[in-house]
Amino acid sequence: xxxxxxxxxxxxxxxxxxxxxxxxxxxxxxxxxxxxxxxxxxxxxxxxxxxxxxxxxxxxxxxxxxxxxxxxxxxxxxxxxxxxxxxxxxxxxxxxxxxxxxxxxxxxxxxxxxxxxxxxxxxxxxxxxxxxxxxxxxxxxxxxxxxxxxxxxxxxxxxxxxxxxxxxxxxxxxxxxxxxxxxxxxxxxxxxxxxxxxxxxxxxxxxxxxxxxxxxxxxxxxxxxxxxxxxxxxxxxxxxxxxxxxxxxxxxxxxxxxxxxxxxxxxxxxxxxxxxxxxxxxxxxxxxxxxxxxxxxxxxxxxxxxxxxxxxxxxxxxxxxxxxxxxxxxxxxxxxxxxxxxxxxxxxxxxxxxxxxxxxxxxxxxxxxxxxxxxxxxxxxxxxxxx
Numbered sequence: 001x002x003x004x005x006x007x008x009x010x011x012x013x014x015x016x017x018x019x020x021x022x023x024x025x026x027x028x029x030x031x032x033x034x035x036x037x038x039x040x041x042x043x044x045x046x047x048x049x050x051x052x053x054x055x056x057x058x059x060x061x062x063x064x065x066x067x068x069x070x071x072x073x074x075x076x077x078x079x080x081x082x083x084x085x086x087x088x089x090x091x092x093x094x095x096x097x098x099x100x101x102x103x104x105x106x107x108x109x110x111x112x113x114x115x116x117x118x119x120x121x122x123x124x125x126x127x128x129x130x131x132x133x134x135x136x137x138x139x140x141x142x143x144x145x146x147x148x149x150x151x152x153x154x155x156x157x158x159x160x161x162x163x164x165x166x167x168x169x170x171x172x173x174x175x176x177x178x179x180x181x182x183x184x185x186x187x188x189x190x191x192x193x194x195x196x197x198x199x200x201x202x203x204x205x206x207x208x209x210x211x212x213x214x215x216x217x218x219x220x221x222x223x224x225x226x227x228x229x230x231x232x233x234x235x236x237x238x239x240x241x242x243x244x245x246x247x248x249x250x251x252x253x254x255x256x257x258x259x260x261x262x263x264x265x266x267x268x269x270x271x272x273x274x275x276x277x278x279x280x281x282x283x284x285x286x287x288x289x290x291x292x293x294x295x296x297x298x299x300x301x302x303x304x305x306x307x308x309x310x311x312x313x314x315x316x317x318x319x320x321x322x323x324x325x326x327x328x329x330x331x332x333x334x335x336x337x338x339x340x341x342x343x344x345x346x347x348x349x350x351x352x353x354x355x356x357x358x359x360x361x362x363x364x365x366x367x368x369x370x371x372x373x374x375x376x377x378x379x380x381x382x383x384x385x386x387x
Contacts, residue, residue, distance in 0.1 A: 035335060035348045035370075040081060040088040040382040048079065048382040050371035052106040052155075053308075053359045054115065059085030061361065062134065063371045063384065064093075064117045066103030076101025078132070080117065080139060081382065083369065088384055093132060093139045096121045102130055106166075106207070106359075108158040112136065116184065118153035118166045126150045129168065129182070131189060144182060144189045148172045151180065155207035155256075157216065162186030165238075167205035167218045179205040179220060179234070181243065193243045195236055201225040203234065207267075209259040214240035217285070219267045221253035233283065235267065235290060248290045252281040256319075256359070258311040263287030266317045266338065268306035280304045282319065282336075282343060295343045298323045298334055306336070308359035308370065315340025320357035320370045333357045333385070335370060348385060352376045355383060 042048040047067030055061035061083035067076050078093040095102045104119040113136030120127040129144040129151045144153070151170035158164040164184040171177040179195030196203050200222040210216035216238035221231040233248040235257075248254075252271030259265040265285035270278040280295040297304045301323035311317040317338035322331050330353045335346045348357075354375035362368040372383045 035346060035385045035387045037349050037351055038083070038088060038369075038384045038386050040384050041090045042381040043079070043090065045379075046077065046079075048380055049358070049373040050079070050081065050382045050384065051104065051358050052117070053361045053369055053371045054107045054109040055083070055361045055363060055369060056109050056112050058363060058367045059083070060112050061369050062107055062109055062115050062117075063088070063359075063369075063382075064104035064107040064119075065371075065373075065382065066119065076103060078102050078104045078117075078119070079382070080104070080107075080134075081384075083384070088382070091134075091139065094141050096130065096141060104130070104132065105153070106155040108156045108164065109134075110158045110161045114158070114161045116156055116158050116164045116166075118156045118168070120152035120168075127152050129153045131156075131166065131184070142184070142189060145191050146170070147178075147180065147191060147194070153180070153182065154205070155218075157208045157210040159210040159213050159216075163213050165192070165208050165210055165216050165218075167208045167220070169204050169220075176200070177202045177204065179203040179218075179222075179236070181205065181208075181218065181236075193236075195234075195243065195245075197222045197234065197245060199224050199226060202231075204253070205234070205236070206254065207256045209257045209265065210238075211259045211262050214238070215259070215262040217257055217259050217265050218243070219254035219257040219269075221269075233267075233269070233281070235285070246285070246290060248283065250281075250292055254281070254283065255307050256309045258309045258317065259285075260311040261314055264311070264314045266309050266311050266319075268309045268319045268321070270305045278303050278305060280306045280321065280336075282306065282338075293338075293343060295336060296345050298325065298332065298345060300325045302328050304334065306334070307357065310360045310362040310368070311338075312362045312364050312367075316362075318360050318362045318368050318370075319343070320360040320372075322356040322372070330354070331356060333370075333372065333383075335360070346387075350374070351381075351383065357383070357385075
C-alpha cells in the first residue's frame with residue numbers, strides 16, 4: 001500500500017548510513033525531564049519495530065508494532081509489548097490465517113482491560129485492514145471492512161470502552177487514493193467516512209485523536225493532481241454529525257495528533273525544504289484555526305522528523321521523532337517539549353548509531369513513554385524510553 005511506502009521512505013533516507021559510533025551527545029540538552037532507556041523484549045530473527053503506544057497510567061502501557069510488509073530478512077508478524085512499571089514484556093498477538101504478513105501501526109487503550117490496535121495484513125500486491133482487541137487477558141482479531149482491494153488502518157483513538165475511531169486509506173487497482181475512517185461501536189467496525197480534498201489524487205490519514213465521543217480530529221496529507229509540489233497537510237474535524245476539512249497552512253504531512261480538549265490540538269510531522277530534504281513540522285489548533293509553530297532542529301542535523309505527539313494538558317505537549325546527523329551517517333532520537341509558549345529539545349539517550357522514535361504518550365510533564373526501534377550489530381531491536 002502506498003501510504004506505508006511513503007511513511008517509511010523517510011526511514012530509508014536516514015537509515016542508509018553506515019553503523020558508526022553511538023551519537024548520544026548529538027542532541028543538546030534542555031531544561032525539563034530526564035529520559036532513560038527502558039528494558040524491552042526483542043524477538044530473535046524478527047522485526048521489533050514499535051510504532052504506537054498508549055497508557056492508562058504510568059505503570060500500565062501497551063506498545064504495538066511489526067515490520068513494513070515485504071521487508072527482506074524479517075518475518076512480517078504483529079508485535080505487542082506491555083509495560084508494568086518495571087519492564088516491557090511481549091504479549092502473544094494473533095496473525096490472520098492465510099495472510100502473507102501483518103503489522104500493527106497504532107494503539108489506543110481506554111482502560112487496562114480495553115485496548116484496540118490497528119494496522120494491515122496481506123503483503124505482496126495488496127493489503128487489507130486489521131484491528132485487534134485486548135480484553136485484559138488476550139488479543140483477538142476483529143472483523144473490519146475493506147472498501148477496496150488495497151486498504152489499511154494506521155491510527156486509532158478510543159474515547160470510551162465501547163467506542164473507537166480508526167483512520168487510514170484505500171485505493172482501487174487504478175484511480176485515486178482516498179482517506180478512510182472506520183468506527184467501532186462496541187459490537188462491530190463500520191466505514192464512517194471517506195476523505196478526498198477537492199482536486200486531490202492521493203489522500204492519506206495517518207492519525208486521529210478524540211477528546212470525547214463527539215469530538216475527534218484526524219490528520220494526514222494530500223497531493224493535488226494539478227501540482228507536483230507538495231504534499232499538503234490535512235486536518236479533518238468530527239463535529240458529532242459529520243467530518244469537515246479544516247484549513248491548514250503551508251506544505252508537509254501531519255503524522256500524529258493529540259487533542260487534550262475540544263478547543264486544542266497539537267499535530268506534528270515533517271515538511272519539505274527542497275526535493276528529497278525534510279525538516280520537522282508542528283502545528284496547533286486553538287479552536288479557531290491551525291497555525292504552524294517554530295520547532296528547533298538538533299545541532300548538526302541534515303534532516304529531522306517528528307512522528308508522535310502527546311498532550312497531557314493544553315499547555316503541555318511532547319513530540320518524538322529522529323534526526324539524521326553526522327552528515328547523514330547516524331540517526332538519533334529526538335524529543336521536544338511544548339510549554340504553552342515554545343518547543344524546546346530534551347536530551348535523549350541513543351543505544352546505537354541508528355535509533356528512531358515513532359510514538360509517545362504522556363500522562364503528565366514528568367511521566368512519558370516513547371517507543372521506536374534501533375539497530376545494534378545483532379539486528380533490529382525494540383526501543384522504549386521514559387522520563
